[in-house]
Amino acid sequence: MAIAYRQRIDDDTEFALWKIEEQADELYQQLQLNDEEKAFVEGISSGKRHLHWLGTRVLLRKMLNTEEYIDCRIDEHGKPYLYTLPYHISLSHSFDYAAVMISRKSPVGIDVEQIKQKVERIAHKFMRPAELGFIDDKHKIEQLYVCWCAKEAVYKCYGQKEVSFADDISLQPFKLADKGLVEALLQKGNVNINYTVGYLQYEDYMIGYVKG
Structure with a gap:
C-alpha cells in the first residue's frame, strides 16, 4: 500500500497517512532493525499493536526517502526521536492507519483517531466546561474528536x-469544518505556550497536527 494522504505544512514540515493493508511479514521486510528492535517486535508479534509499530516505521522510511538504517529511539518522556538524522518526528496510529509527521526545524505532534460514538462518554475527562459549551450538538462527535486530537497533538509536540x-x-x-485550525494554550507551572493546531477529517478518521 502506498501513502494514502500526504500534506506539506511548509518547506520543512509535512505529515502523511498510511493505510495498513499489508501483513506483518510484508511490513517487516521493508525495515532495517537492530537486535534490540527485533527483540521488541518479536515481543509484540500479534494483533494491531504489532502492525501499528511496523506501519509507523515503514511510513517514516518512506517520508525520509531512505534505504539506510533509521535509529529511532524513545526518550524518557516517551517521545520518539531520531538519533542521527536532523528531523523532529511524531508518530500516531488508529485501527487501519498509521500517521507520521516530520520537521527539520521544529518539534511536531500528530494524532489520528477513528471517529466513534464513545468519545461522548469520556468528554468530561479531557474537556473543560467552557470547551463543552462551544460544542455544536449537530456535529458533537466529530467536534469532540477535533478537540481530543488537538490536545493530543499539543501534548506530543510539547513532549x-x-x-x-x-x-x-x-x-x-x-x-467545525472538514479541515481547519484550532487555537490552543498549554499552561502548566511556568510554561505558557500558544499553539495553532490544524485538523482534518479523512474518511471516518480525525487527524490533529501541530508544529511548535
Whole structure:
C-alpha cells in the first residue's frame, strides 16, 4: 500500500497517512532493525499493536526517502526521536492507519483517531466546561474528536509527561469544518505556550497536527 494522504505544512514540515493493508511479514521486510528492535517486535508479534509499530516505521522510511538504517529511539518522556538524522518526528496510529509527521526545524505532534460514538462518554475527562459549551450538538462527535486530537497533538509536540488535557490544555471556540485550525494554550507551572493546531477529517478518521 502506498501513502494514502500526504500534506506539506511548509518547506520543512509535512505529515502523511498510511493505510495498513499489508501483513506483518510484508511490513517487516521493508525495515532495517537492530537486535534490540527485533527483540521488541518479536515481543509484540500479534494483533494491531504489532502492525501499528511496523506501519509507523515503514511510513517514516518512506517520508525520509531512505534505504539506510533509521535509529529511532524513545526518550524518557516517551517521545520518539531520531538519533542521527536532523528531523523532529511524531508518530500516531488508529485501527487501519498509521500517521507520521516530520520537521527539520521544529518539534511536531500528530494524532489520528477513528471517529466513534464513545468519545461522548469520556468528554468530561479531557474537556473543560467552557470547551463543552462551544460544542455544536449537530456535529458533537466529530467536534469532540477535533478537540481530543488537538490536545493530543499539543501534548506530543510539547513532549513532557504529566500534562492534563483538561487542566493544562485549553482550546478556543471554533466552528467545525472538514479541515481547519484550532487555537490552543498549554499552561502548566511556568510554561505558557500558544499553539495553532490544524485538523482534518479523512474518511471516518480525525487527524490533529501541530508544529511548535
